[in-house]
Amino acid sequence: MKTILVVDDEPRTREGIRKSLEAWAAGRYKIITAESGVEALKWLEANAASLLITDIRMPEMGGLDLVERVKAMEHPPVVIIISGHPEFDYAQKALQFGVLEYLLKPLDKTKLVQAVELALKREENIHRVERMERLVDPKLMETVRQGKPYGAQVHEAIQFLDNHLHEPVSMRDIADHLHMNASYFSVLFKEQTGLTFSEYLTRRRVQRAKELLSGTRQTIAEISDQVGYQTAKYFVKVFRSIEGMSPGQYRKSIAHSEETIQ
Template sequence: MKTILIVDDEPRTRQGIRKTLEAWSLGRYRIETASSGVEALAWLKENEANLLITDIRMPEIGGLDLVETLSGMPHPPVVVVISGYPEFDYAHKALQLGVVEYLLKPIDKSKLVQAIERALKRQEELHRIERMEKLVDPKLIEAGEQELKHGTFVREAIRYLDEHLAEPVSLREVADRLHLNASYFSVLFKEQTGLTFSDYLTRRRVQRAKELLAGTRLPIQEIAERVGYQSAKYFAKVFRSLESVSPGQYRQNLADSEEKIQ
């Protein structure tokens, strides 16, 4: 269950927001409150919030200071700021800190609900982006960024590799298909992608394995075979060399992350 944390030093406002969101959520969300930034930080040390609703002006720790402090968290909540002061400086700093909505008091209930729905949608988008970043190999991203510099031979080689990841593929085989000398092709591939042929193929296979680990419940042995490894043991060794965890642990880490973020 996703959690919404409301932080406001005014009891009437705090409870009013809570009642509005409880009526809207119909039990779909856990609604928590804190009467100060200090109390909110203490709560967040032991719990996670998906969405933070905070007043700007509060004693000790103001709302924007609270948001700035939370920005260093592994999974900071998305933020909706509320304020009785329509000051440009506040709004500008809120935007700089990544606040997704800025509401002025007195708060219209319908506008509050709309803001919460937009903020939660944004949180889901950030979650999807975070999951994609965990799946993508930065070295492959770098190689892909060089795509405009790839000549016809290298583009054709990459296309062939992507279509035959499950099969035994060698540099000489690909060079022969392109009617190139194997040594020349090896140098050409490294020049244009920044990776050796072997390193690219290994990383692309592990990349595909990560996608299968994240998106399916296929056994490790079957995933190994689908990305060109007949031995699950050897596949696990190669996977660990790049990801520092076994395929099984990688899948478990994704599952744990899913539970925490959702």
């Protein structure tokens, strides 16, 4: 269950927000409160929150100081600032810290709920992007970011590979498919992608394996077969050389991130 942390040194405001959000959430979210920035920071150091709603003026540690500290965390929550004063400087600094919304007291319940719904959608999008970044191979992405479009032959070769990752495809197989000399194809592929054919194929297979590890419950042996390796033992060796961990460890790390980021 996702958590929303409400921070305000005024008991009436703090409890008012909590009750309003609990009525709106109807058990879908856990609403936690803290009466100071110091208490909130201590809680966040040991727990995860999807959304932080904090007053801007509080003793000991103000809302902006809290946000600045929280932003340095590995998975910071999305932030909504509330204030009894429409100070331009505060609002400007809040935006610089990436604060999603700046709400003025007295709080309108409808606007509060709208801001919370928007913030939680933002958090989901951030989570989705982080998850996709963990799936994508940076070197494969770099071949796309170079900005140079692939020639027709290399483009066709990549499409052929994607459709035959489950088979023991060789560079000669691709060259024959394209009716090209294997040596010429090798040079052309490296020139346009920045990777040798062998490295590209290995990284593409590992990336596909990561997608299957995170999105299915198939066994390591089944995934090994689907990405073109004849033995699971060799697949594990190749996967570890690219990712620095075994397929099983990768799957556990993905499952853990699903539990903790949210």
